[in-house]
Amino acid sequence: MxxxxxxxxxxxxxxxxxxxxxRGTPEEVDAIVRDVLAAVRAEGVAALIRYAREFDRFELTEANLRVPAEEIEAGAADCPAEVRDAIAFAARRIRAYHERQRPADQRFTDEAGVELGWRWTPLDAVGIYVPGGRAAYPSTVLMNAVPAAAAGVGRIAMVTPPGRLQPAVLAAAKEAGVTEIWRVGGAQAVAALAYGAGPILPVDKIVGPGNAFVTAAKRRVYGTVGIDALAGxxxxxxxxxxxxxxxxxxxxxxxxxxxxxxxxxxxxxxxxxxxxxxxxxxxxxxxxxxxxxxxxxxxxxxxxxxxxxxxxxxxxxxxxxxxxxxxxxxxxxxxxxxxxxxxxxxxxxxxxxxxxxxxxGSNHVLPTSRAARFSSGLSLFDFLKRTSIIRCDEAAFAALAPATIALAEAEGLPAHARSAAIRMGQGA
The missing domain is CATH 3.40.50.1980 (Nitrogenase molybdenum iron protein domain)
Known part of the structure; x- marks a missing residue:
């Protein structure tokens, strides 16, 4: 100290x-992650099986890759009643907090007669990384899955390192409505969610904390998928x-x-x-x-x-x-x-x-390593996307066209200019 x-x-x-x-990611971590991502992308499940044996000392097979519904139910039932009650209590508060964040769609007409607005839609598929190893983390399941479900995400796929899943984690998954759970962890789990691997279909965004290898993998797959943040x-x-x-x-x-x-x-x-x-x-x-x-x-x-x-x-x-x-x-x-x-x-x-x-009730997935200067904690907005809406009638278009043409010509983009001018009868 x-x-x-x-x-x-x-x-x-x-x-x-x-x-x-x-701060900082060791170069050797990034080199290992680069190779793992490439292998999973090329080999799919075969790479997951090999890495489970090498990194986790677990004999993974295609048959035991997915956690079956009966195992989720049995694990949740094994969870002590007071822990199940605490999970349900937390889930209610997390759900209520995040539902209050729901934004509204909007449409309006401005002074030029142009109708503008935006529309919010949930992501189609999200992957949630739940760490293993040091402890069981039912709170990680709740903090990631409950807001995703509240946002209306259609598919929530959870990955967690292989081995016996803790009853509290399975109870939290059940409480949050997560039914798709895969026994895969580390950088290879991030690769499977980003690129797909056999029965694990790719997702649109990966959220949830992990170790240095998971964080490095999330950094590398960003762009192929979205990520929440790089957790430190x-x-x-x-x-x-x-x-x-x-x-x-x-x-x-x-x-x-x-x-x-x-x-x-x-x-x-x-x-x-x-x-x-x-x-x-x-x-x-x-x-x-x-x-x-x-x-x-x-x-x-x-x-x-x-x-x-x-x-x-x-x-x-x-x-x-x-x-x-x-x-x-x-x-x-x-x-x-x-x-x-x-x-x-x-x-x-x-x-x-x-x-x-x-x-x-607030989210515990928060920015670290000074990222709070430019980012926020996980929220409902991480599972929604906003689409702009634009409508012009003839009069509204006429109000916008001259400036559109002038700016397009200034940027040296004649097809952009023609797209507007042709509607004004100025060229073909």
């Missing part, structure tokens, strides 16, 4: 460099005053540190004594944390405490542009309203980031 003081000489360069040092390690900034409970703040910092050794947790406070109490609480909690090994590595290598006037906190948050930021202060809106760059903002001492991960 690094300690920074806003008043230290060189803070403006040293702190941003510290925040940025986790998780991030949290907690802005807290000395009246906050240091145990609570320590738990919030570790809630992201436990995700990955490369995750980043940063505390900004104006109270140095409070910062010391938080640091002590972090050490105590790490000793009792089942995920303590990853969390300790994250806190040691990428964690930070910044001592700064709270009035400077919004500017520091914008500099970091974090995935999550909490304002655990007396008047959180006073600071939060000045923040421009953050994936999600949590207001007050009783709004920990963890509720956003699961049940608040």
């Amino acid at each position: 690094r300690r920074f003081r806003f008043s230290d000489p060189g803070f403006d360069t040293v702190f941003p460099a510290f925040v940025a040092e986790r 390690p998780s991030e949290i900034v907690v802005v807290a005053d000395g009246l906050s409970n240091p145990e609570w703040i320590a738990a919030d910092l570790l809630s992201q540190a436990e995700h990955d050794p490369a995750a980043q947790s940063i505390l900004i406070t104006d109270d140095e004594a409070f910062a010391a109490r938080v640091e002590a609480a972090v050490e105590t909690q790490l000793g009792a944390l089942a995920t303590g090994e990853d969390a300790r590595a994250s806190w040691r290598d990428h964690g930070a405490v910044v001592i700064a006037p709270l009035n400077e906190a919004p500017g520091l948050v914008d500099l970091i542009a974090p995935e999550h930021v909490e304002f655990a202060t007396e008047a959180p809106e006073r600071l939060a309203d000045r923040v421009r760059h953050a994936g999600a903002i949590f207001l007050g001492r009783h709004a920990p980031e963890a509720v956003g991960d699961y049940v608040a």
Whole structure:
């Protein structure tokens, strides 16, 4: 963990460099991904089977590639009742939140008599990547599939690394209405969704987080399909005053540190004594944390405490542009309203980031690695597309034609100009 003081000489360069040092895709990862994508595109299921054996130590076959409906039902039934209830509770809140985002079609006639507008339509097919390995992630299923279903996506195909699927993941899939699940993970799963592989038909967009190989694969297939974002390690900034409970703040910092050794947790406070109490609480909690090994590595290598006037906190948050930021202060809106760059903002001492991960209703798929400067979290809009509508009658066309011709001729595009001029009887 690094300690920074806003008043230290060189803070403006040293702190941003510290925040940025986790970024980048190793060249060897990209080279492996390039070869995997090419193999799946050329060989289809045969490549998926080979990579499952090589990377996952799993004997994949065409027969067990798809998770059958009875396995989904049985897995969901095996999920503890309290977890199923929590999944249903979360799904209702996620669905309600995202349905409120639904935009309206619109048509209007402007001063030239031109009828204009737009129409929203859902994507035909979406692929959802659900990680395996470190833990079961039913929340990933819900956060990706529920908004897609709410948008009206016709086909939702879920991929997840082979092996025994956790009951909670299957319960979440059932709750979200996902019936197409494939036992394939890694870059090869991204390739199968993008290009198709045997019974896995290609999709129009791929969403969902994954490791460095999955992220590199999504970067490479973009253009063939759409993607949601390039996910990096998780991030949290907690802005807290000395009246906050240091145990609570320590738990919030570790809630992201436990995700990955490369995750980043940063505390900004104006109270140095409070910062010391938080640091002590972090050490105590790490000793009792089942995920303590990853969390300790994250806190040691990428964690930070910044001592700064709270009035400077919004500017520091914008500099970091974090995935999550909490304002655990007396008047959180006073600071939060000045923040421009953050994936999600949590207001007050009783709004920990963890509720956003699961049940608040907002989406937990959020921009990382400073992408909050130019992008937003996953939403209903990721599963919709907008089509422009233009209608001209003769009078409206006559109002637009002269400028159309002039601009087309200025750009050296005579066929464009003729397309308008011919309608005005000016040429053939």
